Amino acid sequence: MIRSCFPALVLLIVAGAIAQADEPAWNRFRGPEGTGVNQTANPPVEFGPDQNVLWRTAVHGRGWSSPVVLGERVWLTTATDDGRRLSALCLELATGDVLWDRVVFEVAEPRFRHPTNSYASCTSFVEPGRLYVHFGSYGTACLDAATGATLWERRDFVSDDFRGPASSPIVHGEWLIVHFDGVDHQFLVGLDKQTGATAWRRERDIDYGVDNGDLKKAYATPRVIEVDGVAQLISPAAVETIAYKLPEVEPLWRIRHGGMNAAAPPLFDGERVYVTGGVGPMSLVAVRPNGHGDVTDTQVAWNEGRNVPQRSGPLLLEGRLYTTDDRGIAACRDAATGEALWTKRLGGTFWASPVTAAGRIYAFNQAGEGFVFAAEDAYRELARIELDEEVNATPAIVGDTLLVRTIDALYRFGVEKE
Template sequence: MKFPLISCVMFLCFAFALEAVSADWPAFRGPQGNGVSEESGFATSWDSDKNIIWRTPLPGPGNGSPIVIGDEVFLLCAEDQGQKRSTICLDRADGSQKWIQTVNYDKIEETHKTNPFCPSTPASDGEHLYVWHRSAGMHCYKLDGTPVWSRDLGEFHHIWGGGPSPLLYKDMVIQLCGPGERTFLIAFDKKTGETRWQSEVEPGGSASDKGRYVGTWATPSIVNVDGKDQILCPYHTRVVSYDPQSGKEINFIEGLHAEKSDLCYTSLMIRGETAVILGGFRGPGFAFKLGGQGNTTESHRIWHTGDLRNPQRIGTGVIVDDFVYMANADNSGSLECFSIKTGEQTWKLPRSENGPHWASMVFAEGKLYATGQKGTTTVFEPNPEKLEVVSINKLGEDCNATPAFSNGEIFIRTGAAIYCISDKALAKK
């Protein structure tokens, strides 16, 4: 099968693909961090009774996504209002629990009811598991659950809770800490947990100031510019590029500041030398050319959409060829397609059966998968001229987590359970 070009940069291959086998889904948004699976054999239709291999109840809800390493599935889950924050390992064959490691936190941290505690996704290099528990620290485990190291980074406060997930790069773990007044990027040594470097604090906020909200829930990305790797980190008003070895700021692009609020939920979407970032709460979005030094807003920004013209965006879309496909978090659950070159919309479905989308979109075997808060996944073709729906699949449970795709199986985490979905389900019974 011939796949469209998703990114000439292959922007996270250094972070994940070198250390993960092809069937693994080792971190948020997959092997390359772009929501793309290059495997085949995935189901395009299912419901609560069809193509379900197993369903495992979870001790609490969560927005953090599952990852898959070999024969095991990993995810985070909280209990007791976040005072127990657990890393759970399941057997991918039947969904049974293999081990659990719980971090106790004796305070009730702030968050929003739609963003339960443990909203991050773990990351793995195939040997260890890296987990961000926000105020309860950063933790490393062996894949058998043995603790390796932990770091206490202090408390993080925001009335809407957390979200960023770990990014693995060579021998480092990169974590965007925040949102809140203490928002910064930090690099840990993968083996010891020691700090390699830490960026300056990006001024933020923990609560509303006269109706204005500020914060970033994005996960950073790795890009290669002129033969050198860079970390791209979306903050609430700008995107900053860092040298991954030193943590030194290389350049930044402004454009996420909005009249009402400065918010960023989506991660970057990258193709070739172009990146796209979208603001939250109907804020602006823009595309920019990679590279440059210092403030490159004027020289490298390609297009910019105005304030309050956009739908709410929380999950990240996927770029196929020269077009961005987005599943939006507005109440109507709209789907849309727009040009990466101009930002102009080519089509929009104003309302879907999915409801608001918080999960990020996934592209697999030539199909796009958009999962909404109602637990409904719309599968459709990547056609920039019109929406071509393949199927609409209902689980009947709320869902904010991004699915994991591995070796012909789809893993969907809902508010009550995690599912393993495959059209080979009947053969396994």
């Protein structure tokens, strides 16, 4: 009797440890609120495959999703290169040991995936006891965070992302919110996070101006902000970004920036929302979020089309916007005016978004070169890292360590405690 109860007791202890974590350390794409900022952390400046590496764990398959962390556990998703098996893994934060690894969905006939993408590019969302994984229209599931067991799943949403899925889910209250901006259908849904049932569905009412579905798709992750006591769901799409009033999920305001393939989460400093619109003339827009209807001509503080990333998201820190773009150029702008403070050619192509802690910015290009530079009005490089492994996933900052996913593995960098 004691022996048979022991595994269940272990699971209860693990689940309890997860549930008792005070705050999610890095619970979603780009961390809490999707900003890429951890103000209390102090990861190392110098690190690499042979320096300040706490562990390296090989990860099978192909995936650009970022690791998420809660308590003493790390979760991430991956997929076979052909997209037929979509998996989730759980690792121990202290050691990198794999605690569980399971196939969540099997796909009989995967659609086309562009070589620049993967079938596991959507970053999960974790909260005490629950891990929400999303693979575009191939499936969304809620897993028991401790065991990986499926609590509910949905596979009935129809939307052809064409080049592979990438938009990540968020949780707001009792909803799991997911974007589906494909070439055929464009909509967003709120799912009851306890059951997976559809709480609401909102079709995009955007005049795209074209019949070409390739110009209607987007990969952005939304964000909820509060303005004058009203919750707004800021939802970037192709051509427009729409703010929906919550809980009604009714359009409140919209900005028509043009473009396609919007990918980055919006940022908010209390005065302006910063939207990266993808490929288009108004690629980076600062908009005041207190308008109604079409605010393109009334609420835009500034916009910029030069040195703006298409995949990598910006960082907002102490009144400055930092970006690393697809041409290898890092830039810093005054967030209030959009004025360029500096630009620096780093080289390579940046797909992963930069992250920041302790007044330092950590950015990796696709070739695995890492750049650590000061968050200041002038570019000041602090370190340059050579991982010699491809990096497409945005890192996570947890405590005094940095988690970096390469094409083959997950690294945890930090200084060994004596």
